[in-house]
Amino acid sequence: MELLEKLKILADAAKYDVSCSSSGSRRKNTKGGIGNAATSGICHSWSQDGRCISLLKILLTNYCVFNCAYCVNRVSNDLPRAAFTPDEVVDLTINFYRRNYIEGLFLSSAIWQNPNHTMELLLQTVKKLRVEQRFNGYIHLKAIPGADWRLIAEAGTLVDRMSVNIELPSSEGLKLLAPQKRKETIMKPMGLIGSQILECSEEQKRSRKAPSFVPAGQSTQLIIGATPDTDLKIIQLSENLYHHFNLKRVYYSAYVPVSNAPVLPQMASPPLKRENRLYQADWLLRYYGFKAQELLSNDNPNFHLDLDPKSDWALRNLHLFPVEVNKADYNVILRVPGIGVKSAKKIIIARKFHSLSFEDLQKIGVVLKRARYFITCKGRYYGAVPFKEEAIKNHLIPAHKKEPAYTQLSLFSEPAFGYQLADAQSSITGEI
Ligand code: SF4
Numbered sequence: 001m002e003l004l005e006k007l008k009i010l011a012d013a014a015k016y017d018v019s020c021s022s023s024g025s026r027r028k029n030t031k032g033g034i035g036n037a038a039t040s041g042i043c044h045s046w047s048q049d050g051r052c053i054s055l056l057k058i059l060l061t062n063y064c065v066f067n068c069a070y071c072v073n074r075v076s077n078d079l080p081r082a083a084f085t086p087d088e089v090v091d092l093t094i095n096f097y098r099r100n101y102i103e104g105l106f107l108s109s110a111i112w113q114n115p116n117h118t119m120e121l122l123l124q125t126v127k128k129l130r131v132e133q134r135f136n137g138y139i140h141l142k143a144i145p146g147a148d149w150r151l152i153a154e155a156g157t158l159v160d161r162m163s164v165n166i167e168l169p170s171s172e173g174l175k176l177l178a179p180q181k182r183k184e185t186i187m188k189p190m191g192l193i194g195s196q197i198l199e200c201s202e203e204q205k206r207s208r209k210a211p212s213f214v215p216a217g218q219s220t221q222l223i224i225g226a227t228p229d230t231d232l233k234i235i236q237l238s239e240n241l242y243h244h245f246n247l248k249r250v251y252y253s254a255y256v257p258v259s260n261a262p263v264l265p266q267m268a269s270p271p272l273k274r275e276n277r278l279y280q281a282d283w284l285l286r287y288y289g290f291k292a293q294e295l296l297s298n299d300n301p302n303f304h305l306d307l308d309p310k311s312d313w314a315l316r317n318l319h320l321f322p323v324e325v326n327k328a329d330y331n332v333i334l335r336v337p338g339i340g341v342k343s344a345k346k347i348i349i350a351r352k353f354h355s356l357s358f359e360d361l362q363k364i365g366v367v368l369k370r371a372r373y374f375i376t377c378k379g380r381y382y383g384a385v386p387f388k389e390e391a392i393k394n395h396l397i398p399a400h401k402k403e404p405a406y407t408q409l410s411l412f413s414e415p416a417f418g419y420q421l422a423d424a425q426s427s428i429t430g431e432i
Helices: 003-016 086-098 115-132 149-156 171-177 183-206 231-244 272-287 309-316 341-350 358-363 389-396 418-429
Strands: 055-059 104-108 138-142 161-163 218-224 247-254 375-377
Touching (some): 003 055, 003 086, 086 104, 183 218, 218 272, 247 272, 272 418, 358 375
Parallel strands (some): 104 138, 218 247
16 A cells, blocks of 8 residues: 555544643754754644644554444444554654654554554654654654553653553443453553653652653543543543643543444534533643532532533632632632633732732733622622622623534634633633
């Protein structure tokens, strides 16, 4: 098969994996080498359909011995198959890099023959790139669950980021939709990668010459909507991954209906709005000091689709508001809907010099569209509606419920209306 034909098949097969955003890698080019991985990361752009761009994002192969019901590459699906050799991936990467098409490589794979065979080929590929070609660009590699730890560990010394995809949030879900996968074979390498990252970063503090291991951290992907798992279950899992597995990011991917199998939910389109709410909640867990149990509960296990999770939480806890911006602690201000990390910091700095009015907040760039209902400035409330849950909710939820289909996160497309754009952007920027 022609290389171009393979590229068409294997780049298309990789588009369902969204765990490819990069950040935090610092390796510089070396003399005689090629490329570098900048601190700011290289994958901060998003394609029209919400997937990130600027990495060569491919599968090594879409031949798979597994039969996960939610996946296009499942063995029972009749579709064109292809496999790259390690040399072909290396040539493509170097050529695309030289032509300035890409800044790095995102390499994943289906399970070809068995996990060890697949991981060996992935390892060969990154070794050739780093050692033979002296390629210093960004590499994000998938670790194959069930493969020998020695193979994964060696690959970890060569790449910037690694991810082991959990895909389904519960063991029941795995049993139902991916019966050949085991939770333990997924969690074990994640745990080992997490501890190896910690160990190496400790060693690097003692000696700058200590080798690095997955310097940009590990990530994973969860598929949303293929199983009946609630948002509470999903964010509790994410919370656990951030705290105990040292994960850099959890990515959420709305289930794309690719099969009519009776074990799968029948839906007309991917649950993108739910995906958006989970991304917003994820920011709240990582940067705003929220716990999963505060955002949702067993009685209320799913996010409100028309309200962002922070506003929803605030409305359920109205007794904590309004907060006086001139007196409240940073952590309290951070919990005000619409005031993100940047704005909260600006407020803390600005109020050192004088007491802040509503107009002062506008001048320093604090967006008050939602915040105005939850704050006072010099003791005055600017909400323009009674300080009551229903009244505020009516103003926060757009009246035009004839809202067009919610589109996947994109920085390029025109918004259907302002609220939707701000809402979608907060999932990307984390300013919520
Ligand atoms: S192992 Fe991966 S590629 Fe293979 S069917 Fe399952 S999800 Fe798809």
